[in-house]
Structures are given as structure tokens and as C-alpha cells.
Amino acid sequence: MLFEINNLHIGFESRTGFAPAVKGVSMKLGTEKLGIVGESGSGKSLTARALMKLLPSQARIEADKLEFDGIDILSASEKQMRTIRGKRAGFILQDPKYSLNPVKTVGSQVAEAWRAHKGGSKRAALEAAINLLEMVKIRDPKKVASSYPHEVSGGMGQRVMIAMMLAPDPELLIADEPTSALDATVQAEILRLIEELVSERGMGLLLISHDLPLVSHFCDRVAVMYAGHVVEEIKASELLSAQHPYTRGLLNCMPSLMHPKKRLPVLTRDPEWLK
């Protein structure tokens, strides 16, 4: 197993008391593609961040099991976590703009990521960086390598982030809304790229997204989250015909070009789902 989460609880201490956010989540992943869907605030990002021990400092966390490849995350030291984060597991976030350094060229940043993991001379690293940019299907890698982050488009920036993340050959890729800042065509291209890299390199993928058809297309299994719980976990191919009322509700709230609705329904909720 790449990771195993059993009965994970995350909450926040506040002036008004303790506020739970993730309430007993369990999921595991091997060399496969697992999606997490669910409305905003349902606990998707917190669950993924817990795996990398990247939670806000006020967060309180408990679990029966929280393991990355058999390593207990809760008791792991910061030093141990650094051998996992960005090395054995890559994290792709929504907007690459916040993760790239604006005053350094794209090539030098990818080269630095390479050298941090593989060592070698600066020149060799720059060559490796150009190879990585080619691997993420950037057509003119030399030109892009000499550009600054503000000179590349959002889709290109996300490719650069993926290239940086590939430098250490990670076993797991966590992508938290990797394409929601991009337009639909670029979205599909980036996901196709992620899918290709994941299957070519035999990586595991945890893909968080609001886009149910997309998750159903790209993943093997899907966990549907609601208010800090996983309300169901199903085969991705069965997601669009899911029977759970919450999942059906999410599906019904999607705008559709094929079956336009005058008004999108409001999602109904039932306390029974949390039992």
C-alpha cells in the first residue's frame, strides 16, 4: 500500500470551542488512481494534507492509522517527512503562480529541484531540466526554460510544476484541484498528461476535484466526501450512475449542455448520511 488512512479525525481549536472538520475518514491507495469529490469544505484538502503532515499549526489530528508506505506519519519527525514530501510523494496544487519563484527563470527552478534530489553540476541539472520540460510536452523547452513565471500561461505553469515534481521520481502524486484555474481544453490536456505519467511511471494518484465526470473518467475508484465523512466509495466507472442520495445530489447540481435546466437544484442534505 502506498498509503493507508484509518479513522482520521482533524479539528480546529477556536475561541468558541473545538470544531471538527474531518470525522473518521478511511481510505487506502496502491498503484492506482483514487479520486476524492465532494462540495467545498467537506474535508478533501485536509485529508490529503494530513498525509504529508502539512496541516495548519492550529489543527488537531488523530487516527487509528495514518501511514505512507508503512511509515507512521503521526509519529514521523520533520526530517523523515522531508524524505517523503516532494521526494517520494509529489503535491500539485491548484495555482502554480503561488508555487513558482517570480524572480527566477523557469529553467533554473526546475534545475534546482533536480539538483536538490540528484546532485551533480549546475550545467547537468539545466540539461535535465530541459528534458523534464520536454517530458511534460512543452514544445519549445529551451525557450520556456529561459522565461520567467509571469511570461508563461497558466497551463504552461502547471506543466512546469509537474516537471519539477517529477525530478525525484515520486511513487505517489497528490493533485488537489490541479486544473481548476485553467480553461476546459487546457484542463483536459493537463489531466491527460498526468494520467500518462502516472501509468508510464507506475505511480499512485490521489486526485481531488469538483468535476465528477472528469474524476469518473480518470480514476479507478472515488471517495465521495460530505461534511468530513466519506459517504461512499465506489468504482469511478459507476460514479455517474451512483445511487447514494448525496452523490446523486452533486450530480444533479452540475450544469449540463445536453440537458439544460432552467434552474440548478439546491443540494439537499440528510443527517442520516453521516451515520
Ligand SMILES: Nc1ncnc2c1ncn2[C@@H]1O[C@H](COP(=O)(O)OP(=O)(O)OP(=O)(O)O)[C@@H](O)[C@H]1O
Ligand atoms: N486553518 C483552518 N482553521 C479552521 N478551520 C479550518 C482551517 N482549514 C480548514 N478548516 C475547516 O475544515 C473544513 C474542510 O476544509 P478543506 O480545505 O479540507 O475543504 P475542501 O473539501 O478541500 O474544500 P474546497 O473544495 O473548497 O477546497 C473547512 O470547511 C473549514 O471549516
Ligand SMILES: [Mg+2]
Ligand atoms: Mg480543498
